[in-house]
Amino acid sequence: MGECPVSPRSVRPSVPLNVGARPARPPSWPKASQPTDVNRARRLPVPAHNSNYLENGRYYHGYRRGIYQYPCDEPEKDRMDIYHKLFSVARRDMLHQAPVPHSGETRILDLGTGTGIWAIDMADKFLNAEVLGLDLVNIQPERIPPNLRFRVPRDYESPWSLGEDSWDLIHLRMACGSVTSWPELYQKVFSHLKPGSGWIEHVEIDMQPRCDDGTLDPKGKLVQWYGYLADATWRVSRPIAYDHRTRQNLQAAGFIDIQETVIRVPYNSWPNDPHQKDIGRWYNLGITEGLDALSFAPLTRVYQWDLNAHVKPLLEGVRKEICNRKIHAYNNIHIWTARRPQQ
Secondary structure (H helix, E strand, O other): OEOOOOOOOOOOOOOOOOOOOOOOOOOOOOOOOOOHHHHHHHOOOOOOOOOOEEEOOEEEOOOOOOOOOOOOOHHHHHHHHHHHHHHHHHOOOOOOOOOOOOOOOOEEEEEOOOOOHHHHHHHHHOOOOEEEEEOOOOOOOOOOOOOEEEEOOOOOOOOOOOOOOOEOEEEEEOOOOOOOOHHHHHHHHHHHEOOOOOEEEEEEEEEEEEEOOOOOOOOOHHHHHHHHHHHHHHHOOOOOOOOOOHHHHHHHHOOEEEEEEEEEEEOOOOOOOHHHHHHHHHHHHHHHHHHHHHHHHHHHHHOOOOHHHHHHHHHHHHHHHHOEOOOOEEEEEEEEEEEOOOO
């Protein structure tokens, strides 16, 4: 039976389904051989200033337009905060796994801070620490802890001027879809951590649909949607697909003590386990309310799809599948921690 999202206001991975083969295209999906897919996405008219602009009924920020493919409006801020709650539930209220010193000149950096909710919680927990959040767009609250600052607009793939060898923890979460080169970003993080004691903590959701019992149709809307989204974001060099080379990339950057934690994230409350059921309720809310935000820009800009003729009907089918408790599908959260060595 279906499961309807409710407003927040009122592990071990299996073998994934094969989504490498593209499903049948709607008539307007351009051929893969056409080189204009990426160029069209990059040649959209650019506003004369950095103010937000309306596209497909959602507001996007004008700063370096096209770098970030997702909205910056009130529904998107709600989605970010829902996902923060999801991570809190999935991690049993753990804000972080990497060690953070409670004394001394502790410095914590949050890359892609979004609404700043994680940074705010960390600033409240570590009252003597300096906490800094970076983001492309100013959607953070004005009232914040005194030991917290935000720097916006800031693109963390651009050169930093934040002090090398000086951070105890550098955190990033849900960055897939925003990063062009993980090796370069990890190297930048490495050089800014304190030698011997600085840690990176990187948290991602692998959005590739998984199912262990055959209840998910490999030709259904959910699998199709993920295939389209992964391809569209790959074409603009910011793939939303989880990078399975994370361990190798961290090692190549020089990190040691590399640890990975994987948590299963059901699409809804289908599991019998109470904790998994609770995770599923929050993930269902986050992803059903976030489908438009994730999909509108990649699918209309890259494929030139019509929003009403192609995108919205596809997303309606996806919502039905992820709310169906007879479909036992899930994603995985990956939590990576690693330390910069002394030498």
